[in-house]
Amino acid sequence: MSFQTAWFLLIAVLWIGYFILEGFDFGVGMLIPFVSRNEADRRAVLTTLGPVWDGNEVWVLVAGGATFAAFPEWYATLFSGFYLPLFLILVGLIVRGVAFEYRSKYGKAQWRQRWDIAILISSAIPALLWGVAFANIVRGVPLEKSSTGSIEYVGGFFNLLNPYALLGGVVTLTVFLTHGAHFLALKTAGEIRDRAHALAIKIGLVAAVAAVIFLVWSNLMLPERNAKFATLSILTALLWVAGMFANFKVREGYAFIFSSLAIATFVSGLFVALYPRVMPSSLGSQFDLTITNASSTDYTLKVMTIVAVVMTPLVLVYQGWTYWVFRKRVSASQIQHPERGILDTLSQ
Amino acid sequence: MSSLDLARWQFAITTVYHFLFVPITIGMAFLVAGLQSAWYRTAKLKYLRATKFFGRLFLINFAIGVVTGIVQEFQFGMNWSSYSRFVGDIFGAPLAMEGLLAFFLESTFLGLWIFGWDRLPKKLHLASIWVAATGTLLSAYFILAANSWMQHPVGYTMNLEKGRAELTDIVAVLTQKTTLVTFFHTIPSAAFSGAAFVAGVSAWLIIKKKDIEMARPTMKLGLITMVISFIFIGVSGDLTSRVMTEQQPMKMAAAEALYNTTDSAPFSLLTIGSLDGSRSVFQIDIPSALSFLSTGNFKGVVEGVNDLQKSYEEKYGPGNYKPNIPLAYWSFRLMMGFGFIGVFFALLALYQMRKGGTPHGKWFGPAMISLPFLPLAAISFGWIFTETARQPWAVFGLIKTADGVSPVVSAGAVLFTMIVFTLLYGVLAFIEVGLILKTIQIGPRQEIEHEVSTVGGADDRPLVMSY
Numbered sequence: 052m053s054f055q056t057a058w059f060l061l062i063a064v065l066w067i068g069y070f071i072l073e074g075f076d077f078g079v080g081m082l083i084p085f086v087s088r089n090e091a092d093r094r095a096v097l098t099t100l101g102p103v104w105d106g107n108e109v110w111v112l113v114a115g116g117a118t119f120a121a122f123p124e125w126y127a128t129l130f131s132g133f134y135l136p137l138f139l140i141l142v143g144l145i146v147r148g149v150a151f152e153y154r155s156k157y158g159k160a161q162w163r164q165r166w167d168i169a170i171l172i173s174s175a176i177p178a179l180l181w182g183v184a185f186a187n188i189v190r191g192v193p194l195e196k197s198s199t200g201s202i203e204y205v206g207g208f209f210n211l212l213n214p215y216a217l218l219g220g221v222v223t224l225t226v227f228l229t230h231g232a233h234f235l236a237l238k239t240a241g242e243i244r245d246r247a248h249a250l251a252i253k254i255g256l257v258a259a260v261a262a263v264i265f266l267v268w269s270n271l272m273l274p275e276r277n278a279k280f281a282t283l284s285i286l287t288a289l290l291w292v293a294g295m296f297a298n299f300k301v302r303e304g305y306a307f308i309f310s311s312l313a314i315a316t317f318v319s320g321l322f323v324a325l326y327p328r329v330m331p332s333s334l335g336s337q338f339d340l341t342i343t344n345a346s347s348t349d350y351t352l353k354v355m356t357i358v359a360v361v362m363t364p365l366v367l368v369y370q371g372w373t374y375w376v377f378r379k380r381v382s383a384s385q386i387q388h389p390e391r392g393i394l395d396t397l398s399q
Numbered sequence: 400m401s402s403l404d405l406a407r408w409q410f411a412i413t414t415v416y417h418f419l420f421v422p423i424t425i426g427m428a429f430l431v432a433g434l435q436s437a438w439y440r441t442a443k444l445k446y447l448r449a450t451k452f453f454g455r456l457f458l459i460n461f462a463i464g465v466v467t468g469i470v471q472e473f474q475f476g477m478n479w480s481s482y483s484r485f486v487g488d489i490f491g492a493p494l495a496m497e498g499l500l501a502f503f504l505e506s507t508f509l510g511l512w513i514f515g516w517d518r519l520p521k522k523l524h525l526a527s528i529w530v531a532a533t534g535t536l537l538s539a540y541f542i543l544a545a546n547s548w549m550q551h552p553v554g555y556t557m558n559l560e561k562g563r564a565e566l567t568d569i570v571a572v573l574t575q576k577t578t579l580v581t582f583f584h585t586i587p588s589a590a591f592s593g594a595a596f597v598a599g600v601s602a603w604l605i606i607k608k609k610d611i612e613m614a615r616p617t618m619k620l621g622l623i624t625m626v627i628s629f630i631f632i633g634v635s636g637d638l639t640s641r642v643m644t645e646q647q648p649m650k651m652a653a654a655e656a657l658y659n660t661t662d663s664a665p666f667s668l669l670t671i672g673s674l675d676g677s678r679s680v681f682q683i684d685i686p687s688a689l690s691f692l693s694t695g696n697f698k699g700v701v702e703g704v705n706d707l708q709k710s711y712e713e714k715y716g717p718g719n720y721k722p723n724i725p726l727a728y729w730s731f732r733l734m735m736g737f738g739f740i741g742v743f744f745a746l747l748a749l750y751q752m753r754k755g756g757t758p759h760g761k762w763f764g765p766a767m768i769s770l771p772f773l774p775l776a777a778i779s780f781g782w783i784f785t786e787t788a789r790q791p792w793a794v795f796g797l798i799k800t801a802d803g804v805s806p807v808v809s810a811g812a813v814l815f816t817m818i819v820f821t822l823l824y825g826v827l828a829f830i831e832v833g834l835i836l837k838t839i840q841i842g843p844r845q846e847i848e849h850e851v852s853t854v855g856g857a858d859d860r861p862l863v864m865s866y
Contacts, residue, residue, distance in 0.1 A: 097866035102510035105465060109506050113498035115472045120495040123487020123563075130476025131805035137477060138816045142823065145466040149827060152462035155866050156834055200562065201484055203807045347488040351566045355492055362499040370507055376518050376853075387861045394837055 054352035055342040058121035059329070061359055063322040065117055069110035070181070070223075070318055071230075071311045076104045078231015080147065080174030083167060086235060086246040090390045091383035093167070094155055098386070099238040102377045104151055106370055108144065120355050124202065124345035125329045128194065132204025133187070136180045136211060143176040157392035178227045179220040186219025187211050189269060189321050194332035194340065202332070202340050215268060222265045225258035226317070230310040233294065237303040240382035248298060251306070255295045262317070263288060273324055283320035287313050402810035403801055406478040409817040411786075413470050415779050416824050420464035422778055423771075425539060425586070426593015427457040428532035430620065432525075439525050444846060445613040452843040453597060453617070458513065459834050463827055465506070470820065472498075478813060482793055482803025489555055489566040490545050493573070497541035504534030517849040517863040539589070540582055547577035549794045550785070551646040557797075564797055577646065580638045587631035588781070592774035594624035595741055600839055602748070602767035605757070609842040619752060625745040632738065637692065644693035644701070647795055649711070649720060650788040652704045653727035655689050659703040664689040715796070722788045730784035737777035744770055 079100055087093040119126040130137055146169050154166035190213070193206040232251035236244050266284040273280065294309030325331070329345050332338035346352065383389070400408075431454050438446035472494070475483045483490075508531040515524050554571030555564045566572070598621025604614035644651040651657075657664060666688030687697040694701070704721055711720040744766040751758040758767075793800040849863050 094865050098514075098862065098864075101864070101866040102514040104510075105506035106503065106510055108469075109498065109502040112469065112472045112502055113495065115476075116491065116495035116498040118491075119475065119483065119487055120491030123484055123491055126476045126487060126491070127480035127483040127805075130473055131478070131480035131807050134477055134805075134808050134812055134816075137473060138819075141470055141473060142819065144469050145823065145827075148466040148469075149462055149830075151866060152458065153830065153834060156837075197806060199481075199806075201481070201806075203480075205807070347491070348565045351488050351492055351569075354566070354569045355495060358496055358499060362503075366499065366503045366507075370503070373507055373511055376511060377514060381862070381865075382859070384859060385862045386865050394834070394841060 053342075054349050054356060055121075055346045056327070057356060058117070058346070058352055059322070059326060059342045061356075061363075062114060062117055062121065063319060064363075065110055065114035066322075067315045067318045069107075069114055070227075071314050072103075072107035072110055074178075074223075074227040074314055075231045075234040075307075076100050076107055077174045077178040078227040078229065079235055080170045080231075081178065081228055082231050082235060082247070082250065083170060085250060086232075086243050088242070089383075090163075091386045092243055093163075094386045094389045095239060095243060095381045095383040096235065097151065097155065098381050099235065100151065103373060105148070106373065108148070111144075117355070117359075121347055121352060122329055122340075122342070122345040123347060125340055128202055128204055128330060128340060128345075129188070132192065132194075132206075133184055133211065135208045136184055140177045140180050140184075143173040143180075145173075147173040147177075155392060156394050158390055158395045159392070162392075175224065179224045182220040182223030183211060183216045185223075185318075185321055186216040186265075187213075188330055189219075189324055190215050190272065191331040191333040193334050194330060194338045195334055196338060202330075202338055202344075205334075215265075215272070218261065218265050218268070222258065222261045225254055225261055226310075226314065229255040229258050229294075230307075230314065233298060233303065233307040233310050236298065237307050238380055240380040241384070243383065244380075248301065251298045252295065255291070255298065259288070259291055259295070262291065266317075266320070269321075269324065277324055280320050280324045283316050283323060287316040287320060290316060400810065400814075402808060402813050403804045405810055405813040405817055406804050406808075407800065409478060409813060409820065410474065411783075412817065412821055412824070413467065413474065415782065416828075417464065417467040417471055418778065418782060419775055420460055420467065421539075422585075422589035422592035422774065423596055424457070424461050424464045424593075425532075425535040425589035426591065426624075427453065427460070427596060428528070428535050428593075429590065430593050430597055430624065431457050432528040432532045433620070434617070435525050435528055439521065445610075445616070447846045447848070448610065448613050448843040449617050451846055452613070452838075453600075455838050456596070456600065456835060458509075459831060459838065461509070463831050466827075467824065477816075478805055478808060479793075479803045480805040480807070482798065482800075485563045485798050485803065486549075486794060487563070489548060489552075489564055489572065492566065492569060493541040493545040493548075497538050497545075501534045501538035501541060505531050505538065508534065514864045517851055517860075518853065520851060520853065536586065539585060540578075543581045543585055544573050544578045547575060547581050548572055549792075550581075550643075550789060551575065551577040552794055552797055553577075564794070576642050580635055580642050584632060584635040584639050587628040587635065588774065588778050590628040591625055591632060591738070591741070592771075592778065594621045594628065595745075595774045596771040597621035598625060598745065598748070599767050599770035602758070602763070602770070603839060604842060606764060606767070607842075613843050615752075619749070622745045622749045622752075625742060626749065629738070629742040629745075636735075640692045641695060647789065648702045649704065649707045649722065650727070650785075651689075651693050652702060652707060653722050653724050653788045654731040654784065655701075656724050656728045657689065657701060657703045658705050660700060660706045661703065662690065662700045663687045663698050664693075664701040666692060718791070720791060722790045727784055727788040730780040730787070734777050734780040734784060737773045737780065741770065741773035741777065744773075 079096060083093055083096050087096060150166045150169045154163060192204060194202050195205045197203045229251050232247045232254060235247035236251060270281055270284060290309050290313035294306050294313060297305035297309055327342045328339045329342060330340040431450055434446055435450040438450055508527045511527040512531060515527060553575045554566060554568030556567050558565050598618050601614040601618035601621060605611055605618060665684035665686050667684050690699040690701055691697050693699060708720050748758045789795055791799045793803045
């Protein structure tokens with residue numbers, strides 16, 4: 052296997068990790084108003100994310116950094132080309148992080164309501180736009196060789212809002228919502244858990260329909276038949292159904308594992324459909340960015356491979372351990388004086 | 400304004416803003432870890448109160464550092480795609496390493512620390528803040544290695560066919576002199592900032608007579624850390640100047656607005672000059688000091704801007720190789736000036752605190768309130784100097800900033816994102832300062848040791864920490 056292929060795989064792994072992990076916390080962020088009836092509920096839900104959201108988000112930073120290091124042309128073309136969607140995602144991530152940390156500092160209803168709206172919107176925007184972005188990458192966007200020889204995006208912003216890409220956005224949005232509901236059902240107790248169960252079934256169905264249409268469309272859209280992608284698509288659908296079934300049977304751990312695996316096979320499928328391209332051009336395959344023409348030198352890839360091979364398992368171990376430390380369910384009754392702000396409580 | 404100017408402004412705004420939070424985070428991570436260690440070893444509750452109180456302030460600050468850091472990871476691709484293509488083979492590596500080695504460590508172990516008071520055994524909980532603090536150091540190291548490569552590219556070869564620089568020696572990039580001196584200049588500066596914050600806040604508590612039992616030792620801790628780190632800043636600053644003179648003589652010449660090559664060059668403390676900085680009207684000089692700073696020899700020859708311009712034209716072709724000289728001149732002095740004022744206040748307060756005394760005098764209140772801001776000003780001017788006085792280069796000698804901008808992003812798009820980021824950052828600053836002031840106003844509270852439970856399963860015990 053060439054270093055380029057290895058790095059293509061590793062970047063796929065980073066995105067899979069990111070979508071599984073931040074996927075559920077996008078979902079949870081959007082579900083707060085729908086699974087909570089009062090302040091204690093809302094804070095219990097937020098507390099399930101508290102220790103882990105930041106670590107989850109690092110996956111996207113590393114995916115970005117790794118793309119920069121391994122495939123600079125991909126990094127440059129993608130982020131300058133998908134400028135406004137990426138900007139909106141960044142704004143979403145900024146607002147979300149601060150909202151999680153600051154929301155419960157004060158007890159004032161207006162302060163909290165504003166942050167709650169911020170969490171809802173700033174979770175929904177990236178959840179939707181990551182899907183739009185990836186669907187566009189798979190579909191192919193107008194890329195052309197510039198006078199300096201670099202391959203640049205030449206479509207506008209609205210070019211990215213085609214029906215296929217928007218459907219991709221709906222898929223990630225609803226998949227993350229369901230995945231988040233599975234996480235909440237696993238991590239909370241009492242009524243929040245029950246509501247999460249019920250919501251997971253309803254949204255899971257919508258996600259299933261959207262995902263199936265999207266996957267069929269994707270398979271038909273590819274220039275040539277791709278048996279691996281087709282297999283992964285079918286596997287995604289099966290795992291999704293298994294997740295919904297486990298949720299229905301109140302086997303929360305399994306439901307969460309299955310929706311995680313479904314996300315993994317879904318993202319793998321998109322990367323398989325791309326390989327060996329990283330950004331196909333809709334203006335002709337001579338303008339495709341591939342793992343060869345977008346990559347760094349073998350030396351850089353070798354150095355980075357050593358770092359990645361040593362560090363990634365270590366990261367998985369200690370992040371996994373965090374989930375073990377905070378494995379207890381959180382219930383609303385454990386939040387003392389939920390209506391008081393953290394800072395207000397201190398001054399009592 | 401062109402998209403180039405706007406992209407430069409955007410980079411300046413987002414990066415300077417991000418770096419207001421970073422040094423405090425690095426410095427305070429270690430101070431909070433130290434305070435918690437003191438509690439762990441002595442079991443004195445004043446140290447637990449200090450850990451929790453400064454821990455709360457640390458986290459409010461950390462949140463903004465984290466979220467504004469996300470922009471840093473992606474804006475090279477967004478606004479500087481040509482730069483990214485040119486340097487990616489080299490520059491991307493330390494960035495990816497920073498993510499893999501540092502960001503995961505910081506974020507994961509900080510999460511464990513924040514929520515782990517009643518979930519982790521005491522020793523492991525203490526270890527988690529130390530690990531997170533170590534993560535901040537690693538992060539600083541890798542990003543400074545990347546920046547140092549822009550100041551002084553090493554370990555690369557030029558691939559003319561692909562029009563990019565390619566890595567040949569990662570060890571050279573990670574261990575070059577520039578990286579090392581910059582690291583040993585930046586880290587003590589971060590300690591200085593974190594310590595000034597702790598000292599300033601503690602002083603305020605003493606003035607308001609709140610928990611003096613805690614505030615006195617934390618104030619001393621802050622002040623002493625400031626003085627010690629200032630010594631390191633001075634030594635490494637001196638080394639940095641010499642490395643800079645050797646590698647980027649134009650930057651040093653700009654720092655002194657030295658137009659013509661001179662031996663025994665003086666260092667001016669103050670110049671009142673014409674607006675463009677091309678000649679001075681009034682000047683206070685320290686004789687031979689610039690020669691000493693740059694070369695380690697009072698009689699050393701320091702090259703001037705005009706001579707350098709000439710030799711650069713010969714080397715790199717026609718063009719303007721002068722940075723903005725008044726900006727370089729003043730940012731260099733303001734960096735040092737704010738640092739000196741900070742350490743002066745620290746020494747004065749320490750002097751008055753000797754033998755159990757309490758600082759007094761009219762100077763004390765205003766000085767202590769200004770204390771947390773002085774290092775931030777110094778550091779910001781330091782970076783403004785380092786980055787602007789490298790211009791017109793993005794990577795010294797290899798690629799000009801003007802050639803690094805994204806060709807496909809319109810000026811309107813850059814303007815739009817710049818306005819939104821600036822407004823958003825402004826609002827966040829407003830909220831952050833409000834929360835910090837409120838936290839200080841509430842002050843430390845009584846603390847008890849938490850009961851730790853590491854078992855799983857359902858639990859009805861109230862949570863020590865919840866969002």
